[in-house]
Amino acid sequence: MPSESSSDVKFEIGHVLFIDIVGYSKLLINEQSEQLRKLKEIVRGSDQVRLAEAESKLLRLPTGDGGALVFRTNPEAPVLCAMEIARALKSCPELRVRMGIHSGPVNEVTDLNAQANIAGAGINMAQRVMDCGDGGHILLSKHVADDLEQYPRWQPYLHHLGECEVKHGVRVGVVNLYRDEIGTPQVPNKFRIQKKHRARVRWIKVAIASFVLTTIIAGSVFVSRRNPGSASVIPEKSIAVLPFENLSEDKANTYFADGIQYEILTRLSKIADLKVISRTSTQHYKSAPENLPELARQLGAAHVVEGSVQKSGNAVRVNVELIRAANDSHLWADTFDRKVTDIFSVETEIAKAIADQLRAKLTGQEEQSIAAKPTDNPDAYDAFLRGLAFSTHSVYSDEPIRQAINFFEKATELDPNFALAWARLSRAKAFLYFRESDTTNECREAAKRALENAQRLQPNSSDTLLALGYYQYWVLRDFELATRTFKEINELLPSNSDVPFALGAIFRRQGRWNESIASLERALVVDPRNSELVVHTADTYVMVRNFAAALRLYNRALDIVPNDPDVLITEVGIYQALGDLKQAAEMLSELNAKTPNPDSNPKVITQLLLERDQEKAVRLLQTQPNRSNFGAAFYERANWVNLAFVQRLAGDEAGANLSAEQARNALEPLCRSQPDNAILAAHLSQAYAALNMKDAALKEAERATALLPAAKDAVDGPGLEENLALVEMLVGQNSQAISTLGRVLRTPYDGWYYITPVTPALLRLDPTWDRLRSDPAFQKLCQVAQ
Numbered sequence: 001m002p003s004e005s006s007s008d009v010k011f012e013i014g015h016v017l018f019i020d021i022v023g024y025s026k027l028l029i030n031e032q033s034e035q036l037r038k039l040k041e042i043v044r045g046s047d048q049v050r051l052a053e054a055e056s057k058l059l060r061l062p063t064g065d066g067g068a069l070v071f072r073t074n075p076e077a078p079v080l081c082a083m084e085i086a087r088a089l090k091s092c093p094e095l096r097v098r099m100g101i102h103s104g105p106v107n108e109v110t111d112l113n114a115q116a117n118i119a120g121a122g123i124n125m126a127q128r129v130m131d132c133g134d135g136g137h138i139l140l141s142k143h144v145a146d147d148l149e150q151y152p153r154w155q156p157y158l159h160h161l162g163e164c165e166v167k168h169g170v171r172v173g174v175v176n177l178y179r180d181e182i183g184t185p186q187v188p189n190k191f192r193i194q195k196k197h198r199a200r201v202r203w204i205k206v207a208i209a210s211f212v213l214t215t216i217i218a219g220s221v222f223v224s225r226r227n228p229g230s231a232s233v234i235p236e237k238s239i240a241v242l243p244f245e246n247l248s249e250d251k252a253n254t255y256f257a258d259g260i261q262y263e264i265l266t267r268l269s270k271i272a273d274l275k276v277i278s279r280t281s282t283q284h285y286k287s288a289p290e291n292l293p294e295l296a297r298q299l300g301a302a303h304v305v306e307g308s309v310q311k312s313g314n315a316v317r318v319n320v321e322l323i324r325a326a327n328d329s330h331l332w333a334d335t336f337d338r339k340v341t342d343i344f345s346v347e348t349e350i351a352k353a354i355a356d357q358l359r360a361k362l363t364g365q366e367e368q369s370i371a372a373k374p375t376d377n378p379d380a381y382d383a384f385l386r387g388l389a390f391s392t393h394s395v396y397s398d399e400p401i402r403q404a405i406n407f408f409e410k411a412t413e414l415d416p417n418f419a420l421a422w423a424r425l426s427r428a429k430a431f432l433y434f435r436e437s438d439t440t441n442e443c444r445e446a447a448k449r450a451l452e453n454a455q456r457l458q459p460n461s462s463d464t465l466l467a468l469g470y471y472q473y474w475v476l477r478d479f480e481l482a483t484r485t486f487k488e489i490n491e492l493l494p495s496n497s498d499v500p501f502a503l504g505a506i507f508r509r510q511g512r513w514n515e516s517i518a519s520l521e522r523a524l525v526v527d528p529r530n531s532e533l534v535v536h537t538a539d540t541y542v543m544v545r546n547f548a549a550a551l552r553l554y555n556r557a558l559d560i561v562p563n564d565p566d567v568l569i570t571e572v573g574i575y576q577a578l579g580d581l582k583q584a585a586e587m588l589s590e591l592n593a594k595t596p597n598p599d600s601n602p603k604v605i606t607q608l609l610l611e612r613d614q615e616k617a618v619r620l621l622q623t624q625p626n627r628s629n630f631g632a633a634f635y636e637r638a639n640w641v642n643l644a645f646v647q648r649l650a651g652d653e654a655g656a657n658l659s660a661e662q663a664r665n666a667l668e669p670l671c672r673s674q675p676d677n678a679i680l681a682a683h684l685s686q687a688y689a690a691l692n693m694k695d696a697a698l699k700e701a702e703r704a705t706a707l708l709p710a711a712k713d714a715v716d717g718p719g720l721e722e723n724l725a726l727v728e729m730l731v732g733q734n735s736q737a738i739s740t741l742g743r744v745l746r747t748p749y750d751g752w753y754y755i756t757p758v759t760p761a762l763l764r765l766d767p768t769w770d771r772l773r774s775d776p777a778f779q780k781l782c783q784v785a786q
Helices: 029-044 047-054 076-089 121-131 142-148 152-157 251-269 292-299 340-357 364-370 378-391 398-414 419-434 441-457 462-475 479-492 498-509 513-526 531-543 547-560 568-577 581-593 602-610 614-623 640-649 653-673 678-690 694-707 717-730 734-745 760-765 767-772 776-782
Strands: 012-021 058-062 066-071 097-110 116-119 138-141 158-165 171-177 238-241 303-312 315-324 329-339
Touching: 012 029, 012 076, 012 121, 029 047, 029 066, 029 076, 047 058, 047 066, 047 076, 066 076, 066 121, 076 097, 076 138, 076 142, 097 121, 097 142, 121 138, 121 171, 138 142, 142 158, 142 171, 152 158, 238 251, 238 292, 251 303, 251 340, 251 364, 251 378, 292 303, 315 340, 329 340, 340 364, 340 378, 378 398, 378 419, 398 419, 419 441, 419 462, 441 462, 462 479, 462 498, 479 498, 498 513, 498 531, 513 531, 531 547, 547 568, 568 581, 568 602, 568 760, 581 602, 602 614, 602 640, 614 640, 640 653, 640 678, 640 767, 653 678, 678 694, 678 717, 694 717, 717 734, 717 767, 734 767, 734 776, 760 776
Parallel strands: 097 138, 238 303
Antiparallel strands: 012 066, 012 097, 058 066, 097 116, 138 171, 158 171, 303 315, 315 329
16 A cells, blocks of 8 residues: 655644543443533634634544644644633533643644544644543643743643653653633642552562560561462362453443453352452453463462453343363353343353353352342443442542442432442442541431442342441441441352451451451452552551561562552651651652652651751642642641641741641631541641640540540541640640650551651651650650660
8 A cells, every 4th residue: 555755744833732521431322422512512612713713723633532623823722722611611510521732743634534634743642641631630741831831821820740651651741730710730640649548668678677566466466478379279169250351342341341250250259169369359460361370370260261242232242261270271161142131141151151160069049149130221230330340440539439429320310229239339438438538418328328228129138238338337437237247248258358358447447456467368368469458458567567567568569560659658658667767768769750740749748857858848838739638647638737837847937827827717617517527626626736726726636536536446546646646745735745645656556647657766756746855755755666
């Protein structure tokens, strides 16, 4: 076929605005059409578009879920257009759009359909910049931002995020454009290295001696961390169901293929005679891996299921193979051509066939369970699978959970008798409530209503009981009741890692540390490649200050998810807790060199304070946006309270008073609307203390400990006592503060002021505690042997 000579290609510099609708492929077809229609109307109504078209200075490139506009006028045109679009989108909250802008070479070409098209690096780079963002973001390439920064009027809009890795390992500099009602200050998910309470470890460089400060747990928390893949004998009746390949022409149907895999795995996991590896462990692998024996060894499974799904309209083809992993021999294979409405029977047939091949014995109840049909409504099932795809995303971001909720709600609207969707909806709502992303009565009641609907429809199903257990744990915080429920579920789902995982987390809340670690390790037997589970187990070792054991498990997590951007921060925090600032600084330097917007790393602030460079810490905190965000850990998110404290440490009394006043103004209405939120009460106590409102500060700090006492929650409760010690010191009650700190030092818990529990080294180094430094009792706390 003749090719176009490169000398004939005419390039020009185009100023490109790339736009797409977030989550477009997850929408129903009628919703896709409606959202695309609205977006086109908004774009066509832009003054910049009309002006450029009038001068014949605009090229359009439709992309299915959005499009690209190439302005041949000036670099400001796509930015002004994006701002117009963003304002118009305020009246269409259901339309979640992201935009990317870049200036670069473009050329007009003719595609295979003899239609005019646009190509060139300018188009490609604008799309890659856009892909770094989430709904509501207007992202600019650093090249464009550098040009705009020459004009003072643009400077307040530009907020540098750093570099983001895009396709083929390419890294692009990205700048977030926002101000007032334009854009969003939220850091895009791809840049977000800090998640809920703390982040985690990247690689292990030095073995650290075991550090246990409390005699209650000293020497008794060690539990064997045997790699399940290294076990001498793998049970013959063990199986791992790998992700199913999506062979559909529409690549957006991946969620459907994932759903088929999930349903088959779920049915198999209900058979007590089988050991079934959890989906969270298998999802990291390819549909058809190259080294099957090694994969099976890592998972601890004797057999592997591979499959593919091809969906076209209402027709579905499912191919399945059962393979003996040791010699890669195929034991059974079949192809199923069905309608979407018959997909449940396919999943049941496959599960039964696999059980027969493995000679697994099924009870009558198990046969009924794996043959159950969750809904007769294919649209409701489709919405459920879309929600399920979101619910398996990282739990450290609220956005996937909220997306899952939307689809589960849609599933229940389409089929009010869909018990499984109600159960999943209850779990998602309860999780938002538990993590304090939404502590409103509305969220709590929504979780309860969804659970009640599931119980009304299928009171004894494992999914309903799981929802009940999580509601008791996450919403009611009735740990004893939740424990009984999860133990009951264990008989129904012997291969489900949810149960020992949940029990491990509950035991931790009860202060039953040895039982917690043992239960989490049991979960790893059936879910050995679940990085979240591995990290949670490591976190538990951190809480008991057994840092060496924690680091070994973090290293195991990195074998599963290499180069995870979250991981190094926890290791930095551990070195800081041990007083090894040199090692912490070296690791921070290496992390920051590879991290977008490194100054936003919360451990940088802690490191600067421990090194007593308060002035630089103030400057960095002042550059971080979102000061109304009050997280659980003190320096984990920029807010007015920690800025006030650091300003005071730096000698800026006026600035500290202003920041503390802003904190109080933001926190008081939040505390009135959420009177049971202990975290907000603790932050308000800090704001009062920073304003020298001694009585109010002590009252709020004590109220926080009363709302969530250590006896009620051994993970978070002692952190509020750590906050009480801080407030007691700030209001001049030094002896009480030292006494409280002494008690906290002897207690395992999740860190509040730091990423780890408080340690002697942190007390010794942090200038925050300088008011106590001359007291011999405090000096004794700082000298506890490590």
